[in-house]
Amino acid sequence: xxxxxxxxxxxxxxxxxxxxxxxxxxxxxxxxxxxxxxxxxxxxxxxxxxxxxxxxxxxxxxxxxxxxxxxxxxxxxxxxxxxxxxxxxxxxxxxxxxxxxxxxxxxxxxxxxxxxxxxxxxxxxxxxxxxxxxxxxxxxxxxxxxxxxxxxxxxxxxxxxxxxxxxxxxxxxxxxxxxxxxxxxxxxxxxxxxxxxxxxxxxxxxxxxxxxxxxxxxxxxxxxxxxxxxxxxxxxxxxxxxxxxxxxxxxxxxxxxxxxxxxxxxxxxxxxxxxxxxxxxxxxxxxxxxxxxxxxxxxxxxxxxxxxxxxxxxxxxxxxxxxxxxxxxxx
Amino acid sequence: xxxxxxxxxxxxxxxxxxxxxxxxxxxxxxxxxxxxxxxxxxxxxxxxxxxxxxxxxxxxxxxxxxxxxxxxxxxxxxxxxxxxxxxxxxxxxxxxxxxxxxxxxxxxxxxxxxxxxxxxxxxxxxxxxxxxxxxxxxxxxxxxxxxxxxxxxxxxxxxxxxxxxxxxxxxxxxxxxxxxxxxxxxxxxxxxxxxxxxxxxxxxxxxxxxxxxxxxxxxxxxxxxxxxxxxxxxxxxxxxxxxxxxxxxxxxxxxxxxxxxxxxxxxxxxxxxxxxxxxxxxxxxxxxxxxxxxxxxxxxxxxxxxxxxxxxxxxxxxxxxxxxxxxxxxx
DNA sequence: ATCTCTTGAGAGAGCGCTCTCTTAGTCACC
DNA sequence: GGTGACTAAGAGAGCGCTCTCTCAAGAGAT
Numbered sequence: 001x002x003x004x005x006x007x008x009x010x011x012x013x014x015x016x017x018x019x020x021x022x023x024x025x026x027x028x029x030x031x032x033x034x035x036x037x038x039x040x041x042x043x044x045x046x047x048x049x050x051x052x053x054x055x056x057x058x059x060x061x062x063x064x065x066x067x068x069x070x071x072x073x074x075x076x077x078x079x080x081x082x083x084x085x086x087x088x089x090x091x092x093x094x095x096x097x098x099x100x101x102x103x104x105x106x107x108x109x110x111x112x113x114x115x116x117x118x119x120x121x122x123x124x125x126x127x128x129x130x131x132x133x134x135x136x137x138x139x140x141x142x143x144x145x146x147x148x149x150x151x152x153x154x155x156x157x158x159x160x161x162x163x164x165x166x167x168x169x170x171x172x173x174x175x176x177x178x179x180x181x182x183x184x185x186x187x188x189x190x191x192x193x194x195x196x197x198x199x200x201x202x203x204x205x206x207x208x209x210x211x212x213x214x215x216x217x218x219x220x221x222x223x224x225x226x227x228x229x230x231x232x233x234x235x236x237x238x239x240x241x242x243x244x245x246x247x248x249x250x251x252x253x254x255x256x257x258x259x260x261x262x263x264x265x266x267x268x269x270x271x272x273x274x275x276x277x278x279x280x281x282x283x284x285x286x287x288x289x290x291x292x293x294x295x296x297x298x299x300x301x302x303x304x305x306x307x308x309x310x311x312x313x314x315x316x317x318x319x320x321x322x323x324x325x326x327x328x329x330x331x
Numbered sequence: 332x333x334x335x336x337x338x339x340x341x342x343x344x345x346x347x348x349x350x351x352x353x354x355x356x357x358x359x360x361x362x363x364x365x366x367x368x369x370x371x372x373x374x375x376x377x378x379x380x381x382x383x384x385x386x387x388x389x390x391x392x393x394x395x396x397x398x399x400x401x402x403x404x405x406x407x408x409x410x411x412x413x414x415x416x417x418x419x420x421x422x423x424x425x426x427x428x429x430x431x432x433x434x435x436x437x438x439x440x441x442x443x444x445x446x447x448x449x450x451x452x453x454x455x456x457x458x459x460x461x462x463x464x465x466x467x468x469x470x471x472x473x474x475x476x477x478x479x480x481x482x483x484x485x486x487x488x489x490x491x492x493x494x495x496x497x498x499x500x501x502x503x504x505x506x507x508x509x510x511x512x513x514x515x516x517x518x519x520x521x522x523x524x525x526x527x528x529x530x531x532x533x534x535x536x537x538x539x540x541x542x543x544x545x546x547x548x549x550x551x552x553x554x555x556x557x558x559x560x561x562x563x564x565x566x567x568x569x570x571x572x573x574x575x576x577x578x579x580x581x582x583x584x585x586x587x588x589x590x591x592x593x594x595x596x597x598x599x600x601x602x603x604x605x606x607x608x609x610x611x612x613x614x615x616x617x618x619x620x621x622x623x624x625x626x627x628x629x630x631x632x633x634x635x636x637x638x639x640x641x642x643x644x645x646x647x648x649x650x651x652x653x654x655x656x657x658x659x660x661x662x
Numbered sequence: 663a664t665c666t667c668t669t670g671a672g673a674g675a676g677c678g679c680t681c682t683c684t685t686a687g688t689c690a691c692c
Numbered sequence: 693g694g695t696g697a698c699t700a701a702g703a704g705a706g707c708g709c710t711c712t713c714t715c716a717a718g719a720g721a722t
Contacts, residue, residue, distance in 0.1 A: 003452065005678055016702045021680060029700060048450040052386040053678035057707045061383070063432070070418075077415040078611050084408040087401075090435050099448065101394070102433040104421050117430065119379040121334065225615055254615050261617065280409050284556055284585050286592065286617045336708055347672045352710060360670060384708035387677045 004045040012041040024049060055121075063099040064307065065123040066090075067114055069135050070104055079223065079251055080279050081296055082129070085151060088300035089127060096308065098124075111137065119144055125307050127151065128160070133194040147310040151303050153196050153318070161309075161316040163302040165294035167197050170323030171204025174274040174292050175246050177325055179212050183244035183272055187217035189231040189256060191248035198223070201248040201276060217242060221252045228252025232259035243271055244331065250275040250282045250291055257285055257330070272331035287329035294323045335376040344372040355380060386452075394430040395638065396454040397421075398445055400466050401435055410554065410582055411610050412627055413460070416482060419631035420458060427639065429455075442468065450475055456638050458482065459491070464525040478641040482634050484527050484649070492640075492647040494633040496625035498528050501654030502535025505605040505623050506577050508656055510543050514575035514603055518548035520562040520587060522579035529554070532579040532607060548573060552583045559583025563590035574602055575662065581606040581613045581622055588616055588661070603662035618660035625654040 010020040015034060022030050023038040030038075041047070055061045066089060070076040090100045101123055103114050118126060118141060125147035128138060133155035141148045142158055150162040178186050188205045191198030202218070209216045219235045221227035228247060232255065235242060247253035253275035257267060265271045267287055275282060278293035302319045309316050341351040346365060353361050354369040361369075372378070386392045397420060401407040421431045432454055434445050449457060449472060456478035459469060464486035472479045473489055481493040509517050519536045522529030533549070540547045550566045552558035559578060563586065566573060578584035584606035588598060596602045598618055606613060609624035633650045640647050 003450075006680095007678075017679080018681080018703075019701055022701090025680085031700065034701085046450075048447060048452075050387070050678050051451045051453050052383045052392070053707090054680075055383040055707095056381070056387055056678080056709085057680045059707080066433075076418055077411050080408050080411075083414050086433070087407055087435060090433065091437075094435075094441060094444065099453070100433050102397075102417070102421065102431050104418060104425075106422075110425060113425065116379060119334075119377075120382045121379075122382050122430070225611065229615075254612070258615050258617075280556060281585070281612060284560075284589050286589075337710095338708075348709080349673075349711080350671055353671090356710080362670065365671085381708050384677090385710075387679085387708080388710045390677080 088297035167200035228255030232256035419628035498531035559586030563587035
């Protein structure tokens with residue numbers, strides 16, 4: 001007992017397969033009564049078009065790959081940024097009747113797998129999420145002549161449309177806030193320097209310090225809570241007198257707050273802390289975190305729009321979304 | 332300039348399409364020299380099999396749908412449980428060369444979409460994640476005669492293999508820990524009662540209280556941080572004398588800790604708090620959270636195995652994984 | 663030397679659909 | 693009434709692949 005085919009529908013409705021196909025695809029050149037007969041047959045048989053057959057001839061799959069180059073170290077599971085972006089992209093694509101195929105890339109082996117999969121024509125386009133600098137995927141995919149867009153500016157200069165937030169401007173605003181509130185020794189916990197977000201946020205920090213004759217005090221983390229805690233301890237050793245720290249993401253800021261607490265420093269009295277991302281958890285830290293909000297869902301939605309533009313020939317210029325300083329209690 | 336077909340490979344290697352196909356699919360009945368010639372042709376042309384054509388004839392897609400019935404209210408983005416399960420399932424499936432198609436269900440409209448998609452033969456099987464009691468999907472899918480497994484026991488009695496953790500036993504262990512440490516007035520913040528995890532964890536709480544002549548004090552949340560904060564405030568109003576609270580998940584526990592702090596209660600001195608899930612953030616709360624760990628990744632892996640068994644005729648009995656009490660500082 | 667058996671390779675049908683081409687039919691207009 | 697324009701429906705090719713069936717060639721048995 002297999003699934004009914006278009007042939008069966010046509011037979012039941014007493015028309016040709018071509019006409020049945022026209023009805024299924026919503027063409028208007030079918031007489032109303034015939035149309036109704038076909039629809040009735042579809043309903044009675046519970047017909048659903050076979051997608052493989054359809055894409056074989058149309059050369060489209062209506063599926064989009066969402067490739068997440070995850071940094072491996074549990075960031076994917078912990079950083080709500082990923083799920084928020086995935087969710088938003090998924091909802092946006094759903095609205096235009098496209099399906100999301102999620103691919104997580106971790107090992108070089110899965111790299112090859114992703115490439116093969118995409119080369120195999122499973123998907124009409126690719127959305128790339130958060131790759132590291134050395135990620136070979138952007139160039140590999142653009143070589144395959146598959147439509148590709150990126151969430152975040154690609155690290156290598158490759159001609160892929162992308163959406164990013166204003167990392168530099170956001171970091172500048174955060175550090176400026178610390179300067180303006182009279183902090184003298186402002187350290188930073190930077191993100192991984194093989195990621196654009198890590199680089200740009202550090203650049204923003206440096207820009208402001210340079211203009212305000214303070215010296216920079218830098219520790220580097222990898223965007224995980226744990227690395228934030230470690231980096232904070234190191235900063236306190238390097239400069240026990242520091243009175244502020246700009247942390248490149250909220251997850252690391254949570255770790256930093258814990259280290260500060262353990263070191264007996266009060267926040268914000270002794271040390272002011274500014275994070276980046278404004279994840280939900282930032283409202284629930286002790287004290288609640290001052291941080292930079294950027295619209296993750298909008299960014300994902302803009303990325304989807306970019307991809308659709310790529311299909312339909314619309315504008316594909318890079319999109320940069322603004323950040324906003326959210327002042328809570330930590331600074 | 333389209334992608335090379337098997338025909339092209341065969342022509343270049345000077346063999347028939349059938350032989351080329353045999354090589355591509357790793358059949359052994361091909362002479363070594365011919366085999367090499369075909370492989371060379373594949374390499375030179377950059378041939379990748381067209382998946383639509385292949386599944387049209389094989390009736391397989393090697394894709395599995397991961398359907399997440401999300402509760403809508405941002406839980407998906409915030410609760411690391413989802414990402415952890417998704418990630419684990421994805422890795423496990425990758426190992427057996429299957430692809431994950433992620434489908435988020437929120438509106439009733441997307442319900443229909445998911446059903447159509449699955450009925451359309453896009454996937455070979457379905458994994459269901461976290462559905463509410465009223466979720467019509469389990470029965471709808473099992474009616475489609477598509478292999479389905481569930482992450483978490485389905486709320487309706489439907490014959491679907493599933494993997495769950497021992498919610499009742501875990502809750503009992505958590506509450507027993509509070510009883511044994513001498514707490515007298517033990518409240519609970521329960522999860523949504525249309526979810527099995529919510530029901531079972533509340534049942535575990537009640538089981539232990541019943542056996543220890545304490546009365547139960549219940550507030551209900553929806554597994555979000557915010558709802559945990561609200562529920563905690565309500566509990567403090569209902570019974571200002573309470574000295575412990577068992578919270579049905581860590582996210583709500585984080586909210587509860589904040590409310591306790593705002594109400595001037597010390598944890599664990601005045602009020603002991605036990606959570607459930609042992610998410611990464613539980614280590615970083617103030618104070619660190621005592622909670623019940625259950626192996627989310629293993630649960631997802633077990634679900635994948637169950638699905639593969641469904642394909643290959645292996646055992647498909649429900650799997651229940653144990654929980655473990657992790658004692659930190661909050662209780 | 664003939665026959666059977668095995669092995670390796672080709673021929674070709676067909677998976678379910680779309681879409682172009684063709685044809686039949688209707689209507690309008692001179 | 694004949695011609696042309698247009699509409700609605702059918703015929704059939706073909707998307708790229710797998711897989712059964714068939715066949716040729718060589719090995720081994722009689």
